[in-house]
Each structure stands twice: as C-alpha cells, then as structure tokens.
Amino acid sequence: MIRSFSIVAGIAMAAGLAACxxxxxxxxxxxxxxxxxxxxxxxxxxxxxxxxxxxxxxxxLLGPPPAPESLIGQADRARYEETRALAGSPRWKQAxxxxxxxGGGALKQYACKLGVSIDEKQTPTALKIMHRxxxxxxxxxxxxxxxxxxxxxxxxxxxxxxxxREDWMKTNASYPSGHxxxxxAWGLILAELAPAKADDMLGVGKQIGESRIICGVHxxxxxxxxxxxxxAMVARLHGDPQFQxxxxxxxSEIARAKTAPSGCAA
Numbered sequence: 001m002i003r004s005f006s007i008v009a010g011i012a013m014a015a016g017l018a019a020c021x022x023x024x025x026x027x028x029x030x031x032x033x034x035x036x037x038x039x040x041x042x043x044x045x046x047x048x049x050x051x052x053x054x055x056x057x058x059x060x061l062l063g064p065p066p067a068p069e070s071l072i073g074q075a076d077r078a079r080y081e082e083t084r085a086l087a088g089s090p091r092w093k094q095a096x097x098x099x100x101x102x103g104g105g106a107l108k109q110y111a112c113k114l115g116v117s118i119d120e121k122q123t124p125t126a127l128k129i130m131h132r133x134x135x136x137x138x139x140x141x142x143x144x145x146x147x148x149x150x151x152x153x154x155x156x157x158x159x160x161x162x163x164x165r166e167d168w169m170k171t172n173a174s175y176p177s178g179h180x181x182x183x184x185a186w187g188l189i190l191a192e193l194a195p196a197k198a199d200d201m202l203g204v205g206k207q208i209g210e211s212r213i214i215c216g217v218h219x220x221x222x223x224x225x226x227x228x229x230x231x232a233m234v235a236r237l238h239g240d241p242q243f244q245x246x247x248x249x250x251x252s253e254i255a256r257a258k259t260a261p262s263g264c265a266a
Contacts, residue, residue, distance in 0.1 A: 047128070049135035050240045051233070058144035058176070058229050065150045065175040066221050076219035080153040083214050087160040095162050095211035101134060101182055106208055110190055112264035113200035116257040123257055126193065126250035130186055133237070137181045140233050141226070145173040154216050161216035169217070177218045180226025181233070183208025188234045193251050 066072035086092045097105040107130060111118045118127050152174040154161050187205020191198035209226060212218040237243045 047131055047135060049132050049139050050237055050243045051136045051139055053139050053143060056140050056229075056233060056236050058140050058232075059147040061232055062144055062148075062176060062225050062229060064148055065219075065225070072221055076221050077153070079213060079220050080216060081159075084159045084216060086214055087162075091214055092162055094207075095214040098183075098208045098211040099163055099179070099215060101179065106179075106183065107186070108261060108263075109204045109208070110186060110201060111261040113204055114190065114194055114197050114254070115260050116194075116254055117259050117261040122259055123250065123253040125246050126190075126253055129189060129243075129246050129250055132246075133185050133189065133234075134182050136233060136237070137178050137185060137230070141176055141178050141181050141229060144176055144225075144229065145178075148175050149173045150175040150219075150222070152217055153219050159216065163215060163217065174218055175222045176225035176229050177209060177212050177222040178226065179212050180209035180218070180223040181230040184227040184230040185234050188231065189247075193247065193254050 066076065068074075068077070098109060100106055107118055107127075116123065118130065120127060150173050152169055152172075154165070155170060183205045185205075186208075187202045190201040194201065206227075209223040212223060213220055
C-alpha cells in the first residue's frame with residue numbers, strides 16, 4: 001500500500017505540470033493516425049463505480065472557477081475564441097475521436113500507445129477498471145459541477161463546436177471537466193499498470209483534456225480542475241480494497257497480453 005500511494009503521489013504531481021500546459025499551443029496528431037470514431041455504445045448498466053459521493057468533496061477541494069472578469073477568466077475566453085479557428089483541422093478531428101469515452105475512441109488512444117488492446121478478450125479487468133472509474137468521475141465530479149454551475153463557453157455563442165449542440169449542454173455545468181477527469185484518471189491508472197509506458201499514458205490523458213478546449217465545450221481552467229480532482233480521486237481509489245484487487249489482476253493481464261490494437265498509426 002505504501003508503494004502504491006507513493007506511485008500515485010508522484011504521478012499526481014505531474015497533474016499540476018500538465019495543467020500548466022493547458023494553454024500552450026496544441027499539436028496535430030501524427031500522420032497516419034486513424035481518426036474514424038468508433039460507434040457509440042450505451043452506458044453499461046451492470047457496472048457501478050468504486051466510490052461513494054461522500055468519499056471526496058470535490059467542490060471544497062477545487063474552490064470556485066475564475067471570475068469572467070479576472071485575468072484567468074479573460075484568458076479562458078480568449079483561448080475559446082482562438083481555438084474556433086481550428087474547426088475542420090486534423091486536431092479538430094482528433095478531438096472528435098477523443099470525445100468518445102464509451103464507444104472506444106478515447107480508450108483506443110491509450111491502447112495504441114500501450115501496444116496492447118484494452119478489451120474484453122485479453123484485458124477484461126483493465127477494461128472494467130476504466131469503465132468503473134469513469135462512473136466514479138460522475139459520482140465525484142457532478143456535485144462540484146452542480147455547486148459552481150459554471151456555464152459552458154459556447155452557451156450564448158454560435159461559433160462552431162466539434163460535437164452536435166444538445167439541450168443538456170445548457171444545464172450541464174462546465175467546471176470541472178468530466179472528460180478531463182476521466183482522461184487524466186485513466187492516464188494515471190494505466191501509467192501504474194504499465195510503468196514503462198507512463199509518459200505515453202499521461203500524454204494521452206493530457207491530450208484528452210485539451211481536446212475539450214479544442215471542441216469548444218470547456219474552458220482551459222475547467223480542464224485544470226478536472227486533472228486536479230482526478231488526481232485526488234485516484235489517490236482515494238487506492239484506499240479501496242476492490243480497486244486494489246482489480247489493479248493486481250489488471251497488471252497481470254497487461255503483462256501477459258500479446259495482441260496489439262489494430263488501426264493505429266504506423
């Protein structure tokens with residue numbers, strides 16, 4: 001347990017460094033990367049997360065989002081305006097793929113870098129962890145969203161975003177970003193399961209958060225808050241015996257896995 005917590009603590013420090021980079025220029029994906037999004041699958045009904053809402057107070061941990069008139073708030077808005085020019089670009093198309101958490105588009109980005117398919121056949125426990133942790137993101141992140149109720153950047157603005165506009169976006173708050181939480185939590189966990197690929201796993205996790213800025217559905221400070229809360233959530237997960245047991249199984253699965261994912265860049 002001490003070793004597990006030290007690993008997470010060390011990786012969690014990287015969350016702060018990655019968060020600082022959220023406003024840096026974003027690069028297009030490598031040439032040859034498959035950009036076709038996988039079909040969306042329905043939310044699994046036979047899974048629950050590991051944590052209860054009472055396990056972590058996200059609103060208290062994060063504090064409020066920046067005020068619109070503050071320097072950070074103004075920088076958030078400028079970043080939104082700047083990234084509208086990326087509509088239709090390769091980076092925009094990559095953001096569409098990484099929006100897809102349940103259909104497999106986002107998870108495949110990790111698998112391609114890992115060199116191992118994360119699937120029911122050879123890594124079922126690892127896949128289950130990813131899905132259960134995404135449910136934990138909802139459990140831990142939603143109260144903070146509801147508490148601060150920050151409108152998303154595209155509300156009241158008709159500039160392009162990378163996904164279809166839907167009514168739920170008007171009431172689903174922007175801060176913290178759930179996709180950023182999920183991407184960073186998955187990156188932290190996969191970095192622990194495959195330490196030799198830690199840089200790649202954290203890089204994908206960081207990019208998934210940045211894709212939400214590109215999409216125009218979150219401010220940069222929403223992404224930073226998502227990473228902060230994800231780091232705290234993963235640390236808390238290591239106190240859960242069921243999570244610990246699943247991590248042990250998943251580590252063995254990944255070590256034994258032979259099949260690499262198809263459709264990745266050469």
